[in-house]
Amino acid sequence: MAAFFRQRYQARFASTEEDVVAAQRLRALCFRGDAGLSDGDRFDDICAHVLVEDSRVNNSLVCTFRILPFQNGADVVSSYAAQYYELSALQAYPGKLVEMGRFCVAPDLRDPDIIRAAWRAMTDYVQQNGVEMLFGCSSFKGVETADHLDAFALLAAGHLAPRRWLPRVKAPSVFRFARRLRLIKPDRRSALLAMPPLLRTYLVMGGWVSDHAVVDRDLNTMHVFTGLEIGQIPAARLRVLGV
Numbered sequence: 358m359a360a361f362f363r364q365r366y367q368a369r370f371a372s373t374e375e376d377v378v379a380a381q382r383l384r385a386l387c388f389r390g391d392a393g394l395s396d397g398d399r400f401d402d403i404c405a406h407v408l409v410e411d412s413r414v415n416n417s418l419v420c421t422f423r424i425l426p427f428q429n430g431a432d433v434v435s436s437y438a439a440q441y442y443e444l445s446a447l448q449a450y451p452g453k454l455v456e457m458g459r460f461c462v463a464p465d466l467r468d469p470d471i472i473r474a475a476w477r478a479m480t481d482y483v484q485q486n487g488v489e490m491l492f493g494c495s496s497f498k499g500v501e502t503a504d505h506l507d508a509f510a511l512l513a514a515g516h517l518a519p520r521r522w523l524p525r526v527k528a529p530s531v532f533r534f535a536r537r538l539r540l541i542k543p544d545r546r547s548a549l550l551a552m553p554p555l556l557r558t559y560l561v562m563g564g565w566v567s568d569h570a571v572v573d574r575d576l577n578t579m580h581v582f583t584g585l586e587i588g589q590i591p592a593a594r595l596r597v598l599g600v
Contacts, residue, residue, distance in 0.1 A: 365413055366420075366471055368478035371406035380406045380421040380459075387461035388496075388576045400425065400437050400458070409474050420471050422460040424482065428453060438494050441571045442524035442582045450522070452489030455482070460493070460555045472554050483587060491585045495556035495566070496578040502532050505579060508551040509534035509570065510543035512581065518565040524582045528571040532579065535568035559583050562590045 371377050384396035401423070409420035427433055430450030437458050438444065447454075457479065462471055482488070497505050513535045518524065526533075549557060556566075567582035 364470070364474070365411065366409050366468075366474035367412055367416075368407055368409045368474050371408055376408060377401060377406055379418050380408060380423070383418055383421050383463060384459050384461055387464055388459075388578070396459070398437075404458070407475070407478055409471060409478070418463070419466055420460075420462045420475050422475060422479075423458050424479075425456040425458070426453065426486065426488070427455070430454060433492075436492075438492065438524075438582055441494070441528045441573075441580070442567060443527040444524055446522050446524070447492075450490060453487055454490045454492060455486075455488045457491050457493040462554070469554075472558060476558060489587050491564075491587070493583055494571075494580040495553050495559065495583045496573075496576070496580040497551070497553060497570070498578060500572050500574055500577060500579055502579070505551060505570075506538065506541070507543040507545075507548035510538040510541040511545060511548035512566050513538045513541075513568070514543065516560055516565055517568055518582075518584060522565075522584060524567045526569055530572040530574075531569045532572065533569045556581070556583060559585055562594045 371380060378395065381395045381397045381401070382392050385394035386392040388396055404423035404425045406423045407421060408418055410416040411419050425436060427436070429452065430448045433439060433444050433447050433450075433454065433456075436444070436456045438456060460475070479491070483491070497508065499505075502509075509532070517535055556564075562585055564583055564585040566584075570579040570581050572579055
């Protein structure tokens, strides 16, 4: 597939096994701190993989994520996120959904245009395929709850999922931040700085999260289920991404 847009960072679907291996290696560097490993799992074979490359640096890979489409909510129990969250509420969702997972950016890069490139690619896919909801896991680096209190308090204060879609607890190790931090006033600046860039973008567009975080010691992360209903995104917020 052709690149999604003509700027420095270009996004395309993986088309070869080598493309997928490159994505897995970048994921290993970002999530496990070792580019010599391969961060692969059983979902890789059924997902489409998106690569964001830097056209000014020999098309080097700077960002990747994978997408898994569902015709409606009936089958979300077979998603990656369903390993960690009880998603029976979402099974009633009538429209098309896409799980966006394993999102990562090369750790030495801070250019916001990389995130914009990824979201333009995702927006293009959503529009072409009539997707009505995006969902996935947004990961905080590290499993020490104290490191993320402001961010979790901010999520609890105004970004929880609508009750009709709210994921329930399934994982054995969780932090119920909505219950524990409901009376805590967060430092908004610190909270936003501590959030993963992907999650900040979700929130700008009106996304929402689960009321608890899952402690994933394998990847050394704490993650929250994140959802975004496409029809609820204000046009002004889409312009933030340049789409």
